[in-house]
Amino acid sequence: DTGVSQNPRHKITKRGQNVTFRCDPISEHNRLYWYRQTLGQGPEFLTYFQNEAQLEKSRLLSDRFSAERPKGSFSTLEIQRTEQGDSAMYLCASSLVTSSSYNEQFFGPGTRLTVL
Amino acid sequence: LAKTTQPISMDSYEGQEVNITCSHNNIATNDYITWYQQFPSQGPRFIIQGYKTKVTNEVASLFIPADRKSSTLSLPRVSLSDTAVYYCLVVPYSGNTPLVFGKGTRLSVIA
Numbered sequence: 001d002t003g004v005s006q007n008p009r010h011k012i013t014k015r016g017q018n019v020t021f022r023c024d025p026i027s028e029h030n031r032l033y034w035y036r037q038t039l040g041q042g043p044e045f046l047t048y049f050q051n052e053a054q055l056e057k058s059r060l061l062s063d064r065f066s067a068e069r070p071k072g073s074f075s076t077l078e079i080q081r082t083e084q085g086d087s088a089m090y091l092c093a094s095s096l097v098t099s100s101s102y103n104e105q106f107f108g109p110g111t112r113l114t115v116l
Numbered sequence: 117l118a119k120t121t122q123p124i125s126m127d128s129y130e131g132q133e134v135n136i137t138c139s140h141n142n143i144a145t146n147d148y149i150t151w152y153q154q155f156p157s158q159g160p161r162f163i164i165q166g167y168k169t170k171v172t173n174e175v176a177s178l179f180i181p182a183d184r185k186s187s188t189l190s191l192p193r194v195s196l197s198d199t200a201v202y203y204c205l206v207v208p209y210s211g212n213t214p215l216v217f218g219k220g221t222r223l224s225v226i227a
Contacts, residue, residue, distance in 0.1 A: 004159070033214060042203055042217025043160065056214065091159050095211065102148070103211045107159025 004108035025094030035091040125222040138204030
């Protein structure tokens with residue numbers, strides 16, 4: 001399967017702990033996005049990368065959140081000092097930016113975080 | 117980005133055609149209408165995109181009137197496996213921007 005993969009698929013943690021999620025995009029995709037989705041809502045944008053450069057961060061991304069894409073391939077999203085409000089599905093998407101045609105974003109299956 | 121409005125939920129029987137309408141009154145000249153589908157416990161999946169008139173692919177058809185203030189996603193002869201949330205989005209043609217999702221339309225297909 002050459003789609004976007006995310007690990008772990010599920011994570012249960014206690015409030016105050018740190019967690020890290022990993023996203024492996026489709027090979028050769030130069031853009032990578034992180035979204036967060038809570039129950040009954042559509043995904044909300046968090047941040048995105050063009051290769052290894054982080055181009056934009058949403059206001060939703062508090063100081064406790066940090067994302068990296070060190071070699072322009074996989075990405076990690078870390079949440080420090082988790083809070084119950086961080087409980088959500090964290091989605092990763094990747095796309096290949098070209099100068100022509102619509103550059104579809106391909107989503108991974110997500111990591112479901114539960115903060116107790 | 118233009119805000120979109122679509123019904124919260126719809127029910128349909130298997131074999132029927134389903135039409136989901138989305139309004140986007142403030143769509144800009146360079147914006148395209150894009151639809152994504154999301155099954156439970158999965159990420160969204162691109163279905164179809166259009167600018168005006170009609171677009172058809174193997175999954176759905178998209179109808180866009182001349183004023184482009186609304187659009188209709190048409191799913192022919194739905195099956196149980198089409199039960200999902202459908203999101204209408206307005207995006208620049210390239211798609212190279214973060215997507216802005218609303219709550220979507222939850223379609224339930226009944227046997």
